[in-house]
Amino acid sequence: MGRGLAQQCKERFPGIDLWYGMICREFKENTPIVRHQVHRVIMFPTKPLATLPYMSWQGQACLALIDKYARDLGAYNLNDPVALPAIGCGNGGLKQEDVIPILEKYLIGDRFTLVLRP
Numbered sequence: 001m002g003r004g005l006a007q008q009c010k011e012r013f014p015g016i017d018l019w020y021g022m023i024c025r026e027f028k029e030n031t032p033i034v035r036h037q038v039h040r041v042i043m044f045p046t047k048p049l050a051t052l053p054y055m056s057w058q059g060q061a062c063l064a065l066i067d068k069y070a071r072d073l074g075a076y077n078l079n080d081p082v083a084l085p086a087i088g089c090g091n092g093g094l095k096q097e098d099v100i101p102i103l104e105k106y107l108i109g110d111r112f113t114l115v116l117r118p
Contacts, residue, residue, distance in 0.1 A: 004091030044069040061092025075089035
């Protein structure tokens with residue numbers, strides 16, 4: 001959680017990086033979608049998780065991972081609406097025009113709102 005959205009999350013919710021890091025180290029490439037109950041933040045990797053050195057935030061975001069987790073999130077049992085940015089863009093190096101169609105494919109309806117930068 002060294003840059004981008006993850007860095008913003010870490011700054012806003014101190015300690016969430018340690019909590020999520022433990023989950024990623026435990027599950028590695030099988031890390032599930034997780035929800036931090038106190039802060040009500042939903043998290044999942046958008047970059048392949050590196051093992052050594054553990055610095056996945058330095059890598060490139062992966063459209064296949066975003067597709068997988070967007071599909072899973074669309075089926076996730078949520079009681080509250082979710083605001084979702086164009087994940088993987090910015091520090092992840094992807095373009096919004098590549099990511100948005102994936103998000104729209106799975107995350108449509110009243111439960112999800114895409115929050116896009118200009």
